[in-house]
Amino acid sequence: MLNLITYFYSAPFVPGILLADVWHGKHSALEPAGTAASEIATLFWAMAVGAAVIWLSMIVLGVYCFRTHQGMHPPRLPWFIIGGGMAVPSVVLAVLLGFGLSAMPRLVGPAPEGSLRVHVTGEQWWWRVSYEHPQGLDTQRVELANEIHLPVDRAVEFVLDSADVIHSFWIPSLAGKVDTFPGRETRLVVTPTSEGVYQGICAEFCGGAHAWMEFTVVVESPEAFDAWLAEQATPSNTLHDEGATRGRTLFRQQGCGACHSIRGNVARSRVGPDLTHVGSRHSIAAGRLPNDRLSLVRWLRDPKGLKPEALMPSFAMLSDEDLESLAAYLHGLK
Ligand code: HEC
Ligand SMILES: [Cu+2]
Structure with missing residues (x-):
């Protein structure tokens, strides 16, 4: 009975994902536009289907037991507990762990040779973004805020840190989230696969304006990206009127x-x-x-x-x- 109650409780998660705002749009983890995000989406679907199958079989089994066999007979009960309570969960968890561990190096680095590198610092309540200078000038960084441009189909390594408290860097359409810490660098490797404009957010409560700590990610052709970076690297001198x-x-x-x-x-x-x-x-x-x-x-x-x-x-x-x-x-x- 206890099992039945537990499985009934997990049921709302099915309509929950169908209604969720993550389904479509500029920040949808279920509509991946990057290699890391599609790996995570695959894992999510495997888990969702697995959970649905287990949930359904438990309901069927429960109904069957209550309808036809009032109480199981002791000789079969130990095998039912060993099988359903120990063997199946161990196998399921071992498979998920294996999948997770094998995906980890691809998600958090090290990045492949020749990757673009972008430094991002979380600050209360905005993101400092800096690129290495297009002409390789060591001392000059190209800096901007709350906006990241990336060339399509090229790996990028984000080097993340924080100026104050813990933030979390998340572009749902492109990759998983990674926390940013003061005084410690974390990394995230992403390869965007479709051009478009995506939204990133801070996914760790960080104080007053946490909900207003968004950023825009523009994935564009390599030519458009190079032109953009060259433009950002120039000093500003425009005075229109x-x-x-x-x-x-x-x-x-x-x-x-x-x-x-x-x-x-x-x-x-x-x-x-x-x-x-x-x-x-x-x-x-x-x-x-x-x-x-x-x-x-x-x-x-x-x-x-x-x-x-x-x-x-x-x-x-x-x-x-x-x-x-x-x-x-x-x-x-x-
Ligand atoms: C005490 C420091 C301080 C002073 C002085 C200051 N600012 Fe700011 N400004 C900030 C901070 C911090 C932010 C980021 C706020 C946020 O997004 O949470 C900001 C954000 C901005 C932004 C938005 C930038 C973006 O990319 O989102 C503009 C524009 C701006 N300031 C203009 C000005 C102008 C113009 C002045 C002078 C009249 C000024 N600031 C004076 C600290 C300052
Ligand atoms: Cu935050």
């Missing part, structure tokens, strides 16, 4: 450079996200807002209102005109 020119002056006057870096401008600090090409990103503040001028103004006016505990001060004391000029300058940094 008078508003943007005013914005640049305000950026210096208001001390934004105490926390931000804009290559080509005087700002060099690494407290907050690098803003060199902030105008080219899909979103701002780790997925909190779309990237347009109005959203930039809203962000500058009230970061903590938009993201609880955000570590950027409010600039609500500036006039609308000043905020709009700053937004024009930032939006022009493509």
Whole structure:
């Protein structure tokens, strides 16, 4: 009877997976777009089918016993317990363990020779992303925030760490999740197999704005990727109009450079996200807002209102005109 109750309890998991938001879309672990994710999806399906088969056979067996044999006879009972209670679970667990252990090296490294390497640091509450310079300049890294571009069909090794607390780096469509720790590097190897735009998230509660710690992953052709990286490696110098020119002056006057870096401008600090090409990103503040001028103004006016505990001060004391000029300058940094 106890067994029956246990198996009935596991039943909701079947409709659960059918209804789950993981089924489709830009962050679906069941619609894999990378080698690691498809391996995990295969394991998931094997386990789901296995669990369904075991669950169904237990129900059938239970009904059969209650209907026709009121209570099993002692001579057969020990074999039933040894078989169903010990042998079957041991075999099932051993097979799963073998599968898991054999997949591990492919999922967490070391990466194959010639892989692209991307460093990602989890920060409260955004992701610092940095690439080695396309011309191999050791001292110069190409840095940005909350956005990762990858060439399709090439292995990439993510080198992960954290600046503060434990975060967890997860791109459900491409691979499994890996925790990031302060003072310790973890690794994840991914080979994206289809072009597209995917969503990554932080999968470990890390404080106030944890739910707003998303990032965008763009998987594109090798040519498009090379062009993008070369563009990101250039300093920014675009000033479209008078508003943007005013914005640049305000950026210096208001001390934004105490926390931000804009290559080509005087700002060099690494407290907050690098803003060199902030105008080219899909979103701002780790997925909190779309990237347009109005959203930039809203962000500058009230970061903590938009993201609880955000570590950027409010600039609500500036006039609308000043905020709009700053937004024009930032939006022009493509
Ligand atoms: C005390 C440090 C600090 C100062 C000063 C500061 N910022 Fe920030 N800024 C941050 C931090 C930290 C974040 C990341 C917030 C998050 O996403 O949780 C951020 C995020 C941003 C973003 C979003 C970037 C992205 O890619 O998502 C913009 C734009 C920005 N700041 C502009 C400015 C401007 C303009 C000023 C000056 C008027 C300024 N900041 C002053 C710390 C600061
Ligand atoms: Cu988090």
